[in-house]
Amino acid sequence: MSGSPAARASNATDHDAEQLRALGYSSNFDRSMSLWENFSLGFTYLSPVVGVYTLFGLCLAAGGPPMFWSYLLIGLGQLLVCLVFGEVVSQFPISGGVYPWARRLVGKRWAWMVGWVYAWALCATIAGVAIGAGPYLAAMLGFAPSSNANIYIALVLILLSTGLNLVGTKLLARVAMFGFLCELVGAILVGGYLLIFERHQQFSVLFDTFDININGSYLPAFLAASLAGLFQYYGFEACGDVAEETPNPGKRIPKAMRMTIYIGGAAAMFACLALILAVPDMAKVIAGEDTDPVSTILANAFGPVGSRLVMAVVMVSFISCVLSLQAAASRLLFAYARDEMIVGSSLLKRLSANQVPSIALIVSGVVPALIVCLGLFMADAVATIVGFAAIGIYVAFQLIVIGALIARAKGWRPSGQYTLGAWGLLVNIAALAYGLGAIVNMVWPRMPDAAWYINYSMILTTVVVMGAGLLYMLLAKPYDKGTAPAGDAWELSRSGSHATGRATSQGFQQAQ
Template sequence: MATHDRVAIGTSDDDQLASLGFKQQFKREMSPWANFALGFTYLSPVVGIYVTFGIALATGGPPMIWALVIAGLGQLLVALVFGEVVSQFPVAGGVYPWARRLWGRKWAWVTGWIYLFALWATIAALSYGAGPYIAALFGLEPSSRLNVALGLVLLTIVTVINFFGTKVLSAFLKFGFAAELIGALAVGVWLLTTNRYHDIGVIFDTQGAGEPGSYVAAFLAAGLIGVYQYYGFEACGDVAEEIKNPSRVIPKTMRMTIYVGGSAAIFITLALILSVSDFGAVISGENADPINTILADAFGPFAPIVLGIVVISFISGGLSLQAATSRLLYSYARDNMIFGSKILSKFSERHGVPVAAILVAGIVPALITFIALFSEDGLFKIVSFATAGIYIGFQMVVLAALRARVKGWKPKGEFTMGRWGTLVNIAALVWGVAAIVNIVWPRTPDAPWWDNYIVLLLVAIVVLGGTVYMLISGRAERSTAPYTDAIPVIGE
């Protein structure tokens, strides 16, 4: 039901939020640059590429770089759809409140539930994945126990920083953005000028990857480097109540995240590809860690400086992820949609943040990382769900937007695509569904069936478990916060 009028352009931020059914509680202390830095550090070209480069190169060879271009264009379509939605409905929480306004309470509940679990798994993956780099920085020998311990240290640091509020978070994000971007450019330029083994034509040469068999299958598998890279732009909208003039600013920062973050990721990947001395060793598995080989070869005793930049990237990425997760939890709780809503919606008046939600956004990922103490492979299987969950959450909003258009929704925010909106919406949905199919596609036929379909199984467990909880608890139906605002009431 539509319970509130559409947002009037030109009203104050507080009035605009009030027209959407909420009282201003967050402090609007995040600048446009800090909002962009939030999306950039969440997307994190350094973390994303450093984590996936080795396996993508081994699977698809140098042409795997084109997956970054394809995924960037696809996710730009999604960002344009999100831009229209957040421009009209600039409320905290991201995909959950957007789905609520576009479709309804139950659809929004499931959308947010999937996205929440995916975020928890992503934070756990980032924390555990930082372990080897932190260990290398301090000259320690990495192990599962040490990686878990270092991951918990990282989680503690980002949780404490997030407790201090939007202004402190913004300062750290801008520092992390500057360090990561400058470091990425400096490393890339150094590699291209001093450590290059190939010319640019190599990105059209598979170097034997995918043989024997179809290279298309190999490219699609390697293409997960692009799919994994391009999310984080939605986080700009998760903090919509912490920035001035969000209807105008956030759609721009979302697009900037794709432009700048994507360009940096492609540049880093190109520099690394041209610096690989022996593709055969990587593709055969003889060199399973090509990035550390490249860094040691190119930087020698100065490699710790690069590692320091990588560690900063992990910290700033953790800050962004946890901030986004806590705002999603708070948005759920504010609408009385989840267990513990009264506690999770508690707000620190001093720092202007939902303290309990931030704490939960640190504790749950920490518990997930403990799985690695018993089975490192088990942790990676759970984390493998993260990307699929995030893309499913995205496409549930994209589908909701398309459905709302069919029912008469015409975006009324400061950013709209006009007559191109429906076409872009359809293209974004086609891209997203194709990406999800590629993510969940079984690629280990020799493994037990459940292992081959692990991502799909984990998605099914989360969706079915969440749906059962939603129906039994009845929270979605009892929530009185605004919903379906986007769909016109007959007779308006």
């Protein structure tokens, strides 16, 4: 190693810029996000506390304590997707995540549709998480929750997130890091206390179905309860959304993605385990008599004051989750606009003096706020739109997994600093099989007494979003306006040109 730390950092930044230029872009983002800060962005987006606490009661009632194992199984499945993403982002570390990856793997039309679906899914997720914060703030401050109060709280939360994001990447990284520490420490302390002092169930309860069955079989009930895990394990892709704000992204971002799955998944499983074993009366939860077991557990364990302190930690998790989601959405819009793929591109691709896409950030706050405001007039409509959040993200994920398979079939051989080598194709196929199975499980109708449009709401919203996107794409042809490279992943492999991978990797190592 030679030179001062400042000189080495400058050389590393120069090599990152050189790699980006080789990919056809230049960037004015501030590359100030460390590995742990990048990971924190993915962790707070995944948010174990938000995911577990929000769905715990519903899924425990649906499948009983064995719902715990869905976190492990789905975590392994999402890890396969994460590994595929790691190979792609390592070679194409471009802001915007799934959109630029799809563009390089397959082409402009494929990328446009991926970006369209993912953008709407992110906006719906922001709205859903913001609305979900309402009951926890009400519990913390001691007032009765209501649908209108939840809407007003959500709007304030989105406004706060937008303001924090507009300050710049450094504040985003610090808030994400603070959120990660609060959430992890909170999960460990609360979970540890529950396990040591408030355990009402034996560990064997994790294998007790309590005679829950659907048409004589427990499997459908377990699959319904597994929605807890399905709604939990995404967020790792957000690490790649800020690729141009992270030094040495080809190496750091795949690692941060895997860390998000490992640490986020472990934290979620620990929180879920602690809550299950702390349920005072499991039969009441399964019978539907205790519809909010989380509040029951926390009130019994910590009393009025202590439970409010726990709710304060939960609120930090909600705030940091919305912040990370909005950061991901704004970088996607920025990447879309930089390639002239969307109306208002000249505004959306602008970076402010703080080196953030300010207009894109505002749009990624306004759209979720409008979705939230629909709740003042059409509560069912908001629930349907928010229900699209998870399925939309899973669809976008699988479009990338399929895109990677298409590129491999054409001859693409990943050449970034992170590759799976000979295992790449097998992992890619396994990720596709898992993802398709997860999507089928999510959209499967489970309320035979409900109206058909409620049972099939996820399918309907997905068809509407993708149909509208396809129609707009065919009529306006937005993909034809930009000149950025597209569909060239396999050509780089065929020509032996690995400037985006090995050459830049060697240069960075020299800078070290």
